[in-house]
Amino acid sequence: MASSDSNSAPLLLATVRDTEEAPGDAVRFDSFDEMVEWCVSGFSWRRFLKSLLVSFAWFFDGQQACISDFTDTEPSWHCTSSACSASSSICSLQDGSWAWDTPSYTSTISEWALECSGSFITSLPATSFYFGCLVGGVILSTLGDSSLGRKKLLIISCLVMSFAAFVSSFSINLWMYSSLRFVSGVGRASIGTCAIVLATEIVGKDSRGLVGMIGLFIGTFGLLTLPGIAYLLRNASWRFLYLSTSIPPIIYCFLAFFLVGESPKWLFLRGHKLEALDALRKLSPEKYSQVEPFVSSLMIKHNEANIDPYSSLRELFIERWALARIMKLMAIGFGVGMVYYGMLLGVEDLGLDKYLTVTLNVIVVLPSYLTSYLLIQKCHRRPILLTLTTGSGALSIICAFLRSGTLKVAAELSSFFCVCSAYNVLLIYTVELFPLWVRNSATSILRQAIILGVLLDPTLISASQNIWYLTYLVFGLAVMCCGLAVIFLPEMKGVSLADNLDMDNGD
Structure with a gap:
């Protein structure tokens, strides 16, 4: 961002008395960003609850990401005549010789008679959803840095995802259903990104680790509630599952619109100076009252350029420092995403009951949030990531050469x-690495790299049926090699979010 020249006054130059943090010492602000950091520093229930409300969007994000696992599965069936054998393929049996164990309307497969249509057709809704996530990540997410801002994009994205899910419950065929899943994926692509960026921008640096981990935990909690809802509706139409998971986020959007404010830094960056000061006042009224007398007497100089909706995305690939950072993060995200989701998909390779191993993996996710928070608070980012990716890779390789048993499961759980x-x-770390005007776009691109890693998992898991050690061997090598990219990234522990820094000196 442009800074003041030598002949002009700084953006803000004020002296206030900080009675809470440094009694008797003057605090000097050389920029609006410094003033925001001072105002939101320390713990405040007001800011914490606002960030919690923002983070709750992850709950609905997690539910829609995996809803196809319950709506698009093939139900169990049974024979109804002597001409049928339970070991036979359902497609080789005559009509009337078999029947579904549950009403046909409990699944899209049984309702639309897709049981013999092939894996491409039956997986089309889920594939469309994740393809929509990729498209939406490119089209929408950068708008959070440019024209729309974090709050508006969060609400619009959540409404698009939820309304498309709501209309999905009225689908009359697979093609309409798959198209709506694509639209839902486009909306979903930006929700997690906007939520974590906005939630961390309205709190001080001492609370960002906690807020970020809470948001991720809420997303996992949303995912964990989905099987319970599906179980309660197990004998009802699959359409009711979409209705029950799409109406609450629509209500949430209206609540967030009135109760959540925009990021003050983003508002100031885009020339909305009065709105920025008002948003800061609502976030921290006690501290803002100490700087308000100085703000009114100062001229805040900020030239608002014509906003190109995709300028932030373009800047990520034009600026050398941004391109270097995003490519390294994409490499790490690719490896982490492949292993994170691949281990959930490939649990059958462990040789134990599928549902037991899925449950164990989900249980492992929960303490990882507490561990991550403690590591972020106490340790430097680069050593953390390098240790975790190397450890995951080494344990995965060990798991690859254990045929089965307790040791294999223990190695897999530890790696996961x-x-x-x-x-x-x-x-x-990604939020910390990028300045305000490209932060949303950078975080979104990281999520797209994670999804790209996931797309390779089904093929890899299928190939492991002939080469039993292949899956976990590739997982281990991928996350270890990709994790090495963190060595070339700058350390960010204890550094304020970089909003007005000369980024050319960082890499």
Whole structure:
């Protein structure tokens, strides 16, 4: 960002008395960003509850990401005549010789008679959803840095995702359903990004680790509630599952619109000076009252350029420092994403009951949030990520050459715990690495890199049916090699969010 020249006054130059942090010492602000950091420093229930409300968007994000696992699965069936055998393929049996164990309307597969349509057709809704996530990440997420801002994009994205899910419940065929899943994916692509960026921008640096981990935990909690809702609706139409998970986020959007404010830094950056000061006052009325007399007497010089909706995305790939950082983060995200989601998809390779191993993996996710938070508070980012990715890779390779048993499961769970913690730290680290005007776009691109890693998992897991050690061997090598990119990134522990720094000197 442009700074003041030598002949002009700084953006803000004020002296206030900080009675809470440094009694008797004058605090000097050389920029609006410094004033915001001072006003939001320290713990405040007001800011914490606002960030918590913002982070709750992750809850609905997590539910829609995995809803197809319950609506688009093939139900169990049974024979109804002697001409049928339970070991037969359902497609080789005559009509009337078999029947579904549950009403046909409990799944899209049974309702639309897709049981013999092939894996491409039956997986089309889920594929459309994740393809929508990729498209939405490119089209929408950068608008959070440019024209729309964090709050508006969060609400719009959540409404698009939820309304498309709501309309999905009225689908009349697979093609309409898949199209709506694509639209829902486009909306979902920006929700997590906007939530974590806005939530961390309205609190001080001493609370960002906590707020970030809470947001990720809420997303996992949303995912954990989905099986319970699906179980309660197990004999009802699959359409009711969409209705029950799409109406609450629509209500949430209206609450967030009235109760959540925009990031003061983003408002100031885009020339909305009065709105920025008002947003700061609402976030920290006690501290703002101490700087208000000085603000009114100062001329805040900020030239608002014509806003190109995709300028932030373009800047990420034009500026050398930004391109270097985003490419390194994408490499790490690719490896972490492949292992994070791949281990959930490939649990059958462990040789134990599928549902037991899924449950164990989900349980492992929960303590990873506490671990990640403690590591972020106490340790430097680069050593954390390097240790976690290396540890996950080494444990995964060990798991690859253990045929089965308790040791294999223990190695897999330990590796998964490390990669879960790495995933959490990586998202917070990305927010810290980029300045305000490209932060939303950078975080979104990282999430797209994670999704790209996930897209390779089904093929890899399928290939491991012939090469039993392949899956976890590739997982281990991928996360270890990709994790090495963190060595070339700058350390950010204890550094305020970089909003007006000369980034050319950082890499």
